Amino acid sequence: MTDEERAQKVFDALDSMDLKYEVFSHPPVATVEEAKDHWDHIRGSKAKNLFVRDQKGKKHYLIVLEQDKPLNMKWFSEHFGLDKLSFASPERMEKYLGLQPGSVSPFGLINDANKEVVVYIDEEIMNEGYVNFHPNVNTMTLNMACEDFKNFLKATGNKVHFVTIHMSV
Template identity: 45%
Template sequence: MNAKEKKLYDILNLLGINYIRNEHKAVFTVEEASKLDIRIPGQHCKNLFLRNRKGDLHYLAILDETKHMDLKLLSKQIGSTSLSFASEERLHKYLGLKPGSVSPFGLINDIDRKVIVLIDRELTDKSIVNFHPNVNTATISVSYKDLEKFIKWHENKFYYIDIDNK
């Protein structure tokens, strides 16, 4: 376990957030994770680190792993200029993460609380949600309520979004 992961567990323990840790080989995409030979109960999520056209606003979108994110529709929904995926450099600068390990738990590295969190509203009724613990060699399961508790504790702005893939 590296220092980034340990720092997260220390904070989760401090907040009284229960989690279950599942170690696995490194995965970089949802598709790779689905091929793992382990069963992790709960809703698996994908996390997209985005920026607006000027690059002065950054967003972390959290959604069901099976959904597709239409960036044009999302930009209209949140009242933003066009959105695109942020660079690896921006991901490291704002969340201290590398591609393949993007997670809402990376917010602990967003000291200035610049990243705005966008949560798929459908996740709010899931009892368990799964994310990388800031490394892509493990997955942790937490209750949705505890995920929200963590985000509120860190004081990043967050909004619910509606992603309809029907």
């Protein structure tokens, strides 16, 4: 699937849900640091998305938090009663979310047909009224109201937890 097809699949899904969004194009960005140069003019929270797995590789999680907030995965797994976590491989990312490294996004949930990925979203990113994520490609940023984003998450059917992630290092 091409980048254009990946993005269009997201747009089609959002349109079918009658959700409103705005799209901003920019050069490819694989990290939050690279993206910051292109985000200044876009309203709302900017997030980083971490795709992780448990030690046995049986459970997969998408952790969404504010772009500059550090995450101590040991604290996270202990606090939320999960087994030890580590980053998932690119192969797992493709299998469960249909995504490539550098383009991880909650919109990858549209590719999780079996609803296996559990999502943890730091409530802090919902504080600015709007959120920003890649539409499954790292050459665009999709901006939408938090309420529309919540409706998208509900429609995916994946288990979603809105939590407080502390600044733990």
